[in-house]
Amino acid sequence: MNVTLSATLAANEDIARRRRAGERVLNLAFGEAGLPVHPALRERLEAASRENGYGPVAGAAALREAAAGYWERRGLPTDPDLVVCGPGSKPLLYALLLAIGGDIVLPMPSWVSYAAQTGLAGVQPIMVPAPSGEGGTPDPEQVAAAVSRARARGRTVGSVLVTLPDNPTGRLATPRTVRRLAQVARELDLTIISDEIYRDLVHDPDAEFLSPADVAPERTVVTSGLSKSLALGGWRIGVARLPSWPLREAMLAVASEIWSSPAAPVQHAAAYAYTEPPELVERVAASRRLHGIVARAVAGRFTRAGAIVAEPQGGFYLYPDLTPLGRSGTSGELATVLLERHGVGVLPGSAFGDRPADLSVRVATSLLYGEDEERRLAALDSPEPLELPWVAAALSHLDGALAALTPRGCPAAWPPASLAPAAP
Amino acid sequence: MNVTLSATLAANEDIARRRRAGERVLNLAFGEAGLPVHPALRERLEAASRENGYGPVAGAAALREAAAGYWERRGLPTDPDLVVCGPGSKPLLYALLLAIGGDIVLPMPSWVSYAAQTGLAGVQPIMVPAPSGEGGTPDPEQVAAAVSRARARGRTVGSVLVTLPDNPTGRLATPRTVRRLAQVARELDLTIISDEIYRDLVHDPDAEFLSPADVAPERTVVTSGLSKSLALGGWRIGVARLPSWPLREAMLAVASEIWSSPAAPVQHAAAYAYTEPPELVERVAASRRLHGIVARAVAGRFTRAGAIVAEPQGGFYLYPDLTPLGRSGTSGELATVLLERHGVGVLPGSAFGDRPADLSVRVATSLLYGEDEERRLAALDSPEPLELPWVAAALSHLDGALAALTPRGCPAAWPPASLAPAAP
Numbered sequence: 001m002n003v004t005l006s007a008t009l010a011a012n013e014d015i016a017r018r019r020r021a022g023e024r025v026l027n028l029a030f031g032e033a034g035l036p037v038h039p040a041l042r043e044r045l046e047a048a049s050r051e052n053g054y055g056p057v058a059g060a061a062a063l064r065e066a067a068a069g070y071w072e073r074r075g076l077p078t079d080p081d082l083v084v085c086g087p088g089s090k091p092l093l094y095a096l097l098l099a100i101g102g103d104i105v106l107p108m109p110s111w112v113s114y115a116a117q118t119g120l121a122g123v124q125p126i127m128v129p130a131p132s133g134e135g136g137t138p139d140p141e142q143v144a145a146a147v148s149r150a151r152a153r154g155r156t157v158g159s160v161l162v163t164l165p166d167n168p169t170g171r172l173a174t175p176r177t178v179r180r181l182a183q184v185a186r187e188l189d190l191t192i193i194s195d196e197i198y199r200d201l202v203h204d205p206d207a208e209f210l211s212p213a214d215v216a217p218e219r220t221v222v223t224s225g226l227s228k229s230l231a232l233g234g235w236r237i238g239v240a241r242l243p244s245w246p247l248r249e250a251m252l253a254v255a256s257e258i259w260s261s262p263a264a265p266v267q268h269a270a271a272y273a274y275t276e277p278p279e280l281v282e283r284v285a286a287s288r289r290l291h292g293i294v295a296r297a298v299a300g301r302f303t304r305a306g307a308i309v310a311e312p313q314g315g316f317y318l319y320p321d322l323t324p325l326g327r328s329g330t331s332g333e334l335a336t337v338l339l340e341r342h343g344v345g346v347l348p349g350s351a352f353g354d355r356p357a358d359l360s361v362r363v364a365t366s367l368l369y370g371e372d373e374e375r376r377l378a379a380l381d382s383p384e385p386l387e388l389p390w391v392a393a394a395l396s397h398l399d400g401a402l403a404a405l406t407p408r409g410c411p412a413a414w415p416p417a418s419l420a421p422a423a424p
Numbered sequence: 425m426n427v428t429l430s431a432t433l434a435a436n437e438d439i440a441r442r443r444r445a446g447e448r449v450l451n452l453a454f455g456e457a458g459l460p461v462h463p464a465l466r467e468r469l470e471a472a473s474r475e476n477g478y479g480p481v482a483g484a485a486a487l488r489e490a491a492a493g494y495w496e497r498r499g500l501p502t503d504p505d506l507v508v509c510g511p512g513s514k515p516l517l518y519a520l521l522l523a524i525g526g527d528i529v530l531p532m533p534s535w536v537s538y539a540a541q542t543g544l545a546g547v548q549p550i551m552v553p554a555p556s557g558e559g560g561t562p563d564p565e566q567v568a569a570a571v572s573r574a575r576a577r578g579r580t581v582g583s584v585l586v587t588l589p590d591n592p593t594g595r596l597a598t599p600r601t602v603r604r605l606a607q608v609a610r611e612l613d614l615t616i617i618s619d620e621i622y623r624d625l626v627h628d629p630d631a632e633f634l635s636p637a638d639v640a641p642e643r644t645v646v647t648s649g650l651s652k653s654l655a656l657g658g659w660r661i662g663v664a665r666l667p668s669w670p671l672r673e674a675m676l677a678v679a680s681e682i683w684s685s686p687a688a689p690v691q692h693a694a695a696y697a698y699t700e701p702p703e704l705v706e707r708v709a710a711s712r713r714l715h716g717i718v719a720r721a722v723a724g725r726f727t728r729a730g731a732i733v734a735e736p737q738g739g740f741y742l743y744p745d746l747t748p749l750g751r752s753g754t755s756g757e758l759a760t761v762l763l764e765r766h767g768v769g770v771l772p773g774s775a776f777g778d779r780p781a782d783l784s785v786r787v788a789t790s791l792l793y794g795e796d797e798e799r800r801l802a803a804l805d806s807p808e809p810l811e812l813p814w815v816a817a818a819l820s821h822l823d824g825a826l827a828a829l830t831p832r833g834c835p836a837a838w839p840p841a842s843l844a845p846a847a848p
Contacts, residue, residue: 236685
């Protein structure tokens with residue numbers, strides 16, 4: 001078995017160890033939402049502490065109905081019986097790999113666990129770069145070619161994955177690309193897995209969001225969860241919206257043999273969350289705003305240091321290309337230098353499937369909001385979160401690290417006028 | 425993928441559907457502990473409702489330390505860093521299959537999910553019957569022969585599994601068999617997976633319990649959880665005690681890509697549970713007593729109806745052989761008749777890997793304690809739980825079903841004097 005500890009989780013544990021040993025390390029490596037649980041959700045969990053039955057494998061009816069309502073409010077009519085819940089969207093994605101079968105086309109770069117899961121499932125990832133300037137979707141024309149090649153080699157290809165908006169790039173695929181990908185998937189008879197766990201964290205609430213489920217409902221699975229929008233990563237709850245009964249049967253077969261059901265008290269709280277009561281809608285909106293402000297500010301620091309950074313559009317990530325800084329080696333070496341010499345933990349692009357010589361790193365900005373609940377709530381409530389002393393100090397640490405990383409006098413020509421720098 | 429919904433979970437959902445439709449069905453199919461959460465655990469969960477971080481993949485340090493203490497009190501010195509926690513012991517068992525690799529020797533019969541998981545993991549189960557009169561361990565002599573045959577066919581065999589005490593048979597392997605199996609495992613270089621989730625529910629607290637970890641610590645993984653002893657099935661928490669660092673690394677690689685970590689509030693409550701405070705020790709003792717009384721009573725009913733039943737020694741299961749009742753067909757057909765004509769849900773032995781023509785069924789007795797918390801607590805507290813009206817009514821329903829199933833006048837010669845009938 002050629003799989004190691006998930007890169008993000010490993011980096012987070014390494015940074016925690018270094019901090020316990022007294023090192024000052026900025027954690028820009030871990031995609032945890034970095035915000036407190038809303039009290040209304042805590043109340044729901046607490047009220048459900050008597051719940052100890054396994055319950056249905058697909059998840060409690062109330063949770064499935066609430067999740068269906070969530071999707072319906074986003075223009076996707078949903079049968080609650082075609083919703084399957086899991087202890088996080090990660091196990092749901094793994095179960096999809098087994099249930100659909102065959103190799104899977106992944107965007108390059110893409111979230112570390114997609115490719116790693118293929119190793120566990122005994123299939124192969126087919127890595128296809130996103131269209132230029134985009135992220136989270138493999139280029140539709142290249143998908144057709146790559147799948148044809150794989151099939152000519154005798155491989156079975158079952159699915160193609162998109163992340164809307166994307167981790168690691170922070171970018172949102174254009175409706176045009178999504179439409180074209182859906183068309184290609186139809187021609188190739190691929191199931192589309194649309195990981196929309198960051199959907200409610202698209203920074204611009206007026207941005208046009210097109211899900212493949214809007215255009216190819218017969219073949220699109222949508223996965224989501226509450227780990228990011230409501231910061232419930234540690235509660236482990238995810239939901240999948242399935243396009244067909246046979247896929248539901250196959251998913252439940254996998255689910256029943258691997259995880260049985262998500263934790264019952266968590267399901268109760270999640271059922272409440274997916275009804276989207278006003279206080280949680282407001283919390284998600286405040287989180288979205290904070291993530292956007294900080295992600296853009298950090299992108300601005302990288303841009304000023306000479307990196308090439310596409311402006312983050314969703315979630316709490318950016319994916320700067322540090323090539324202009326004039327360093328040699330691999331992205332992994334660069335991440336090691338940033339961590340060990342400059343106290344900044346990021347993940348190398350190679351962890352996301354990019355070529356090691358491409359000097360991109362993934363920067364997660366959500367652990368900058370503060371180390372404790374009080375600071376995190378202050379960041380959430382602040383009209384100017386960048387001016388909070390602990391956020392400003394973290395950004396200053398980052399500036400110092402980037403300055404130290406950049407050879408003196410270089411890069412002269414960056415940022416070129418042709419690139420739209422991300423403004424803080 | 426040749427896997428269907430877990431037989432136990434499917435049966436439970438089918439019975440729930442029938443009840444909603446107005447059928448009167450006795451649920452003897454589902455291995456849920458059927459008892460309420462202890463208030464001390466509810467308090468711990470509620471107190472941890474702020475916890476929303478993913479935390480370490482291996483599980484929180486406090487939980488791993490508490491689990492290590494649990495095993496140490498049972499004579500197994502344990503390094504907390506060699507404990508890995510998961511959302512139930514089921515995902516831990518699945519991760520072990522992937523992490524160890526190769527085919528696995530299973531007792532025949534054995535819990536439905538072991539063999540089903542091999543289908544998902546792409547390996548094969550090697551089914552070996554238990555020594556006569558035992559359950560939960562494959563016969564050591566037959567293991568050696570079966571593994572040699574499989575290896576001669578070019579298969580890789582990595583592990584052998586035991587369930588102590590056993591589901592479905594309710595039997596506890598003798599120390600002699602465990603010792604011999606450990607010896608065989610050593611000779612064949614197999615990892616032993618010892619599923620001890622029912623360990624604290626061995627009915628006779630003075631029974632001699634030998635874990636393979638006592639005699640082959642270098643190669644034994646012990647899995648456990650709180651689903652059975654403390655009725656926390658729906659909370660999804662399990663623990664594994666690993667024999668080596670490489671296996672830990674491989675397990676964490678799988679865990680980090682499939683489930684990340686168990687739900688954080690549940691981990692806090694579980695950490696408390698594994699310290700074994702007096703109120704929980706008392707609760708487990710009361711549960712053990714109740715499970716034993718009811719399992720023996722149900723075994724007695726089957727024996728009186730003419731079935732062959734080995735006396736249950738642990739957990740809340742029995743595995744009667746209904747052959748003497750003179751019916752033809754398969755165990756699956758028999759279970760269908762019991763459900764559809766007589767309103768008694770059990771699982772056929774074929775679901776546990778037994779030959780379909782062998783007319784054994786697995787009977788789970790833990791859902792007889794009552795339909796609500798009040799009745800379940802009353803059953804737990806009662807000196808004579810069999811005399812509680814709802815328990816007596818359920819047993820009477822069972823008697824009627826068994827009488828109707830048995831051809832009139834038959835079986836004349838059952839039970840023979842040579843079989844020790846289980847006394848209620």
